[in-house]
Amino acid sequence: MTAPLIKVLHKMQELFQNVFAALETILLFPSLFRNHSGKGRFQVAYWRRRTLDSFADEVETLFSAPLSTRNMLTMSEKIREQFRSSLQSSPMSMLPSYTHMLPSGTEKGTFVALDVGGSTFRVALIELRGNGKMEILRVKSDCIDNNVKLLDGTLFFDWMAEKIASMLSEVGENCGRESTPLSMGLSWSFPIEQTSVSSGLVIHMGKGFLCSNGTVGQELGDLIVRSCRKQGLNVQVDAIVNDSSATLLSRAYGDPKTRMSLILGTGTNVAIHFPVHEIGLAKFGVRPQEWFDRAKHVIVNSEMSMFGGGILPMTRWDEYLNSTHLRPDYQPLEYMITGRYLGEIVRLIMVEAVETARLFGGELPHSMREPYSFDTSIVAFLEADTSASLSSSAALLQKEHTFHVSPSVEDLRFLRRVCQTVSERAAGYLATAIHSMWCLRNEVEFPHTSTTSAKTNQQVTVVESEDQSRSLSIACDGSVINKYPGFRDRCQNHLKQLTKETNMLLGIEDRATAPYISLEFAPESAILGAAVGVAVAVAEKQSDSK
Ligand code: BGC
Numbered sequence: 001m002t003a004p005l006i007k008v009l010h011k012m013q014e015l016f017q018n019v020f021a022a023l024e025t026i027l028l029f030p031s032l033f034r035n036h037s038g039k040g041r042f043q044v045a046y047w048r049r050r051t052l053d054s055f056a057d058e059v060e061t062l063f064s065a066p067l068s069t070r071n072m073l074t075m076s077e078k079i080r081e082q083f084r085s086s087l088q089s090s091p092m093s094m095l096p097s098y099t100h101m102l103p104s105g106t107e108k109g110t111f112v113a114l115d116v117g118g119s120t121f122r123v124a125l126i127e128l129r130g131n132g133k134m135e136i137l138r139v140k141s142d143c144i145d146n147n148v149k150l151l152d153g154t155l156f157f158d159w160m161a162e163k164i165a166s167m168l169s170e171v172g173e174n175c176g177r178e179s180t181p182l183s184m185g186l187s188w189s190f191p192i193e194q195t196s197v198s199s200g201l202v203i204h205m206g207k208g209f210l211c212s213n214g215t216v217g218q219e220l221g222d223l224i225v226r227s228c229r230k231q232g233l234n235v236q237v238d239a240i241v242n243d244s245s246a247t248l249l250s251r252a253y254g255d256p257k258t259r260m261s262l263i264l265g266t267g268t269n270v271a272i273h274f275p276v277h278e279i280g281l282a283k284f285g286v287r288p289q290e291w292f293d294r295a296k297h298v299i300v301n302s303e304m305s306m307f308g309g310g311i312l313p314m315t316r317w318d319e320y321l322n323s324t325h326l327r328p329d330y331q332p333l334e335y336m337i338t339g340r341y342l343g344e345i346v347r348l349i350m351v352e353a354v355e356t357a358r359l360f361g362g363e364l365p366h367s368m369r370e371p372y373s374f375d376t377s378i379v380a381f382l383e384a385d386t387s388a389s390l391s392s393s394a395a396l397l398q399k400e401h402t403f404h405v406s407p408s409v410e411d412l413r414f415l416r417r418v419c420q421t422v423s424e425r426a427a428g429y430l431a432t433a434i435h436s437m438w439c440l441r442n443e444v445e446f447p448h449t450s451t452t453s454a455k456t457n458q459q460v461t462v463v464e465s466e467d468q469s470r471s472l473s474i475a476c477d478g479s480v481i482n483k484y485p486g487f488r489d490r491c492q493n494h495l496k497q498l499t500k501e502t503n504m505l506l507g508i509e510d511r512a513t514a515p516y517i518s519l520e521f522a523p524e525s526a527i528l529g530a531a532v533g534v535a536v537a538v539a540e541k542q543s544d545s546k
Contacts, residue, residue, distance in 0.1 A: 088280035100295035113530035118266025126531035132254035156211035161227035185534035239533035244271035246529025251475030265478030305334035347374035431494030470515035475522035
């Protein structure tokens with residue numbers, strides 16, 4: 001036989017094998033081939049049987065392809081364009097608060113603070129002692145489980161009020177029930193349209209909450225006070241801050257140089273102290289002229305989770321997650337990097353691996369069939385397990401899920417590799433967005449130089465004395481950035497590389513003082529920041545009346 005004929009025969013044999021494998025897959029997994037609209041089930045690109053290794057290779061290629069430094073810089077530049085445009089007109093993001101004064105660290109007092117997070121509600125009594133020192137005197141935490149998330153509209157505030165009443169009754173019989181209203185500060189881990197330091201309008205909420213159903217546009221403080229009244233409480237909300245702003249405030253109380261904060265937990269966000277004149281006038285709503293006379297900078301809640309759409313590449317699993325989400329396209333960055341979604345992305349990859357590469361012997365445990373049934377804490381655990389046998393990971397999987405046969409070591413290795421790949425991309429995308437915000441800040445704070453002018457080969461002169469002000473220590477809080485093994489370091493490494501490149505463009509990479517970005521822990525910052533928010537509001541009121 002001639003060589004070309006042998007080649008043709010081989011091709012035909014391969015074709016028959018593929019057709020046979022396809023028929024077998026259709027018979028074994030009919031569910032894969034239902035609903036090809038892209039809405040229901042995600043489409044499986046490779047219906048042919050694969051090995052776990054080749055599947056893991058594909059996952060790795062898809063997730064890591066966007067992460068070259070050059071690509072990240074390009075994405076950062078494009079995200080910056082989205083930031084700029086939102087700063088002028090978006091009603092959903094780049095939201096200026098009323099807080100223009102950062103704390104001095106000398107504020108004192110004891111305050112009740114509320115923290116509505118993505119998965120926990122906390123009520124606390126906080127003492128600010130001056131000298132940048134503060135303490136949580138008492139705290140009560142309640143898990144916000146799925147049933148609570150599904151409380152529609154005002155029912156959620158009634159649930160909150162019950163918890164507030166229970167905590168206050170522990171402080172004292174009459175606490176919150178006296179004739180003078182008890183003052184409270186609120187940290188809210190959702191967008192708000194601020195209407196004063198102590199009030200704001202509800203905007204659509206992500207993270208699976210239904211509380212914004214029917215309450216969008218209503219005043220958040222009023223909703224809480226009304227529900228508290230039903231519990232016989234006499235309270236008033238004196239400060240409302242987004243949790244990212246709370247993080248900034250809490251760290252600034254101890255370190256007055258703080259200008260930016262980051263949350264990465266169930267959700268993600270950045271708050272930044274930003275020049276007022278760089279923000280479109282329409283974004284401020286109706287504010288007294290005196291506010292504008294005083295405020296040179298203001299804390300902006302960037303709602304960074306909402307950026308990156310059409311810029312950060314998505315894999316087929318991201319596309320599926322997005323298209324089946326309660327709010328598709330609402331928070332593109334969040335859907336690829338936060339605690340609420342990392343587990344789900346890994347689960348979707350597992351579903352496909354079970355069906356096409358015989359992960360877990362080809363059987364997906366029942367307990368993993370529901371969306372969001374694979375918790376990010378397991379992803380983190382798997383990644384932290386560096387043992388050859390991965391036996392503690394196997395034990396955890398078996399404890400949390402219903403395997404008929406224990407996962408093999410090969411399964412576990414595949415899974416660990418997938419977890420690493422998914423979280424590595426998250427760290428890269430987060431670093432890209434942070435770098436973008438850093439560049440934006442430098443662009444507006446130091447308008448005489450920018451990376452753009454460097455690109456167009458204009459003479460740029462960044463004076464050495466500016467280096468420190470260009471550097472940013474970012475206050476960080478949230479379960480993923482604080483607890484996910486190696487996440488912060490990976491993000492920090494990307495940031496190091498990205499700032500190096502930017503400094504190079506500006507011709508300043510060699511200086512010992514070259515500007516940098518560093519990620520600093522700010523533990524308990526949401527609850528502490530809510531108290532600092534009240535203290536700052538009180539200080540502002542006092543300075544107003546002078
Ligand atoms: C919310 C933000 C919040 C962030 C971190 C996002 O989903 O939209 O308002 O700050 O999560 O909790």
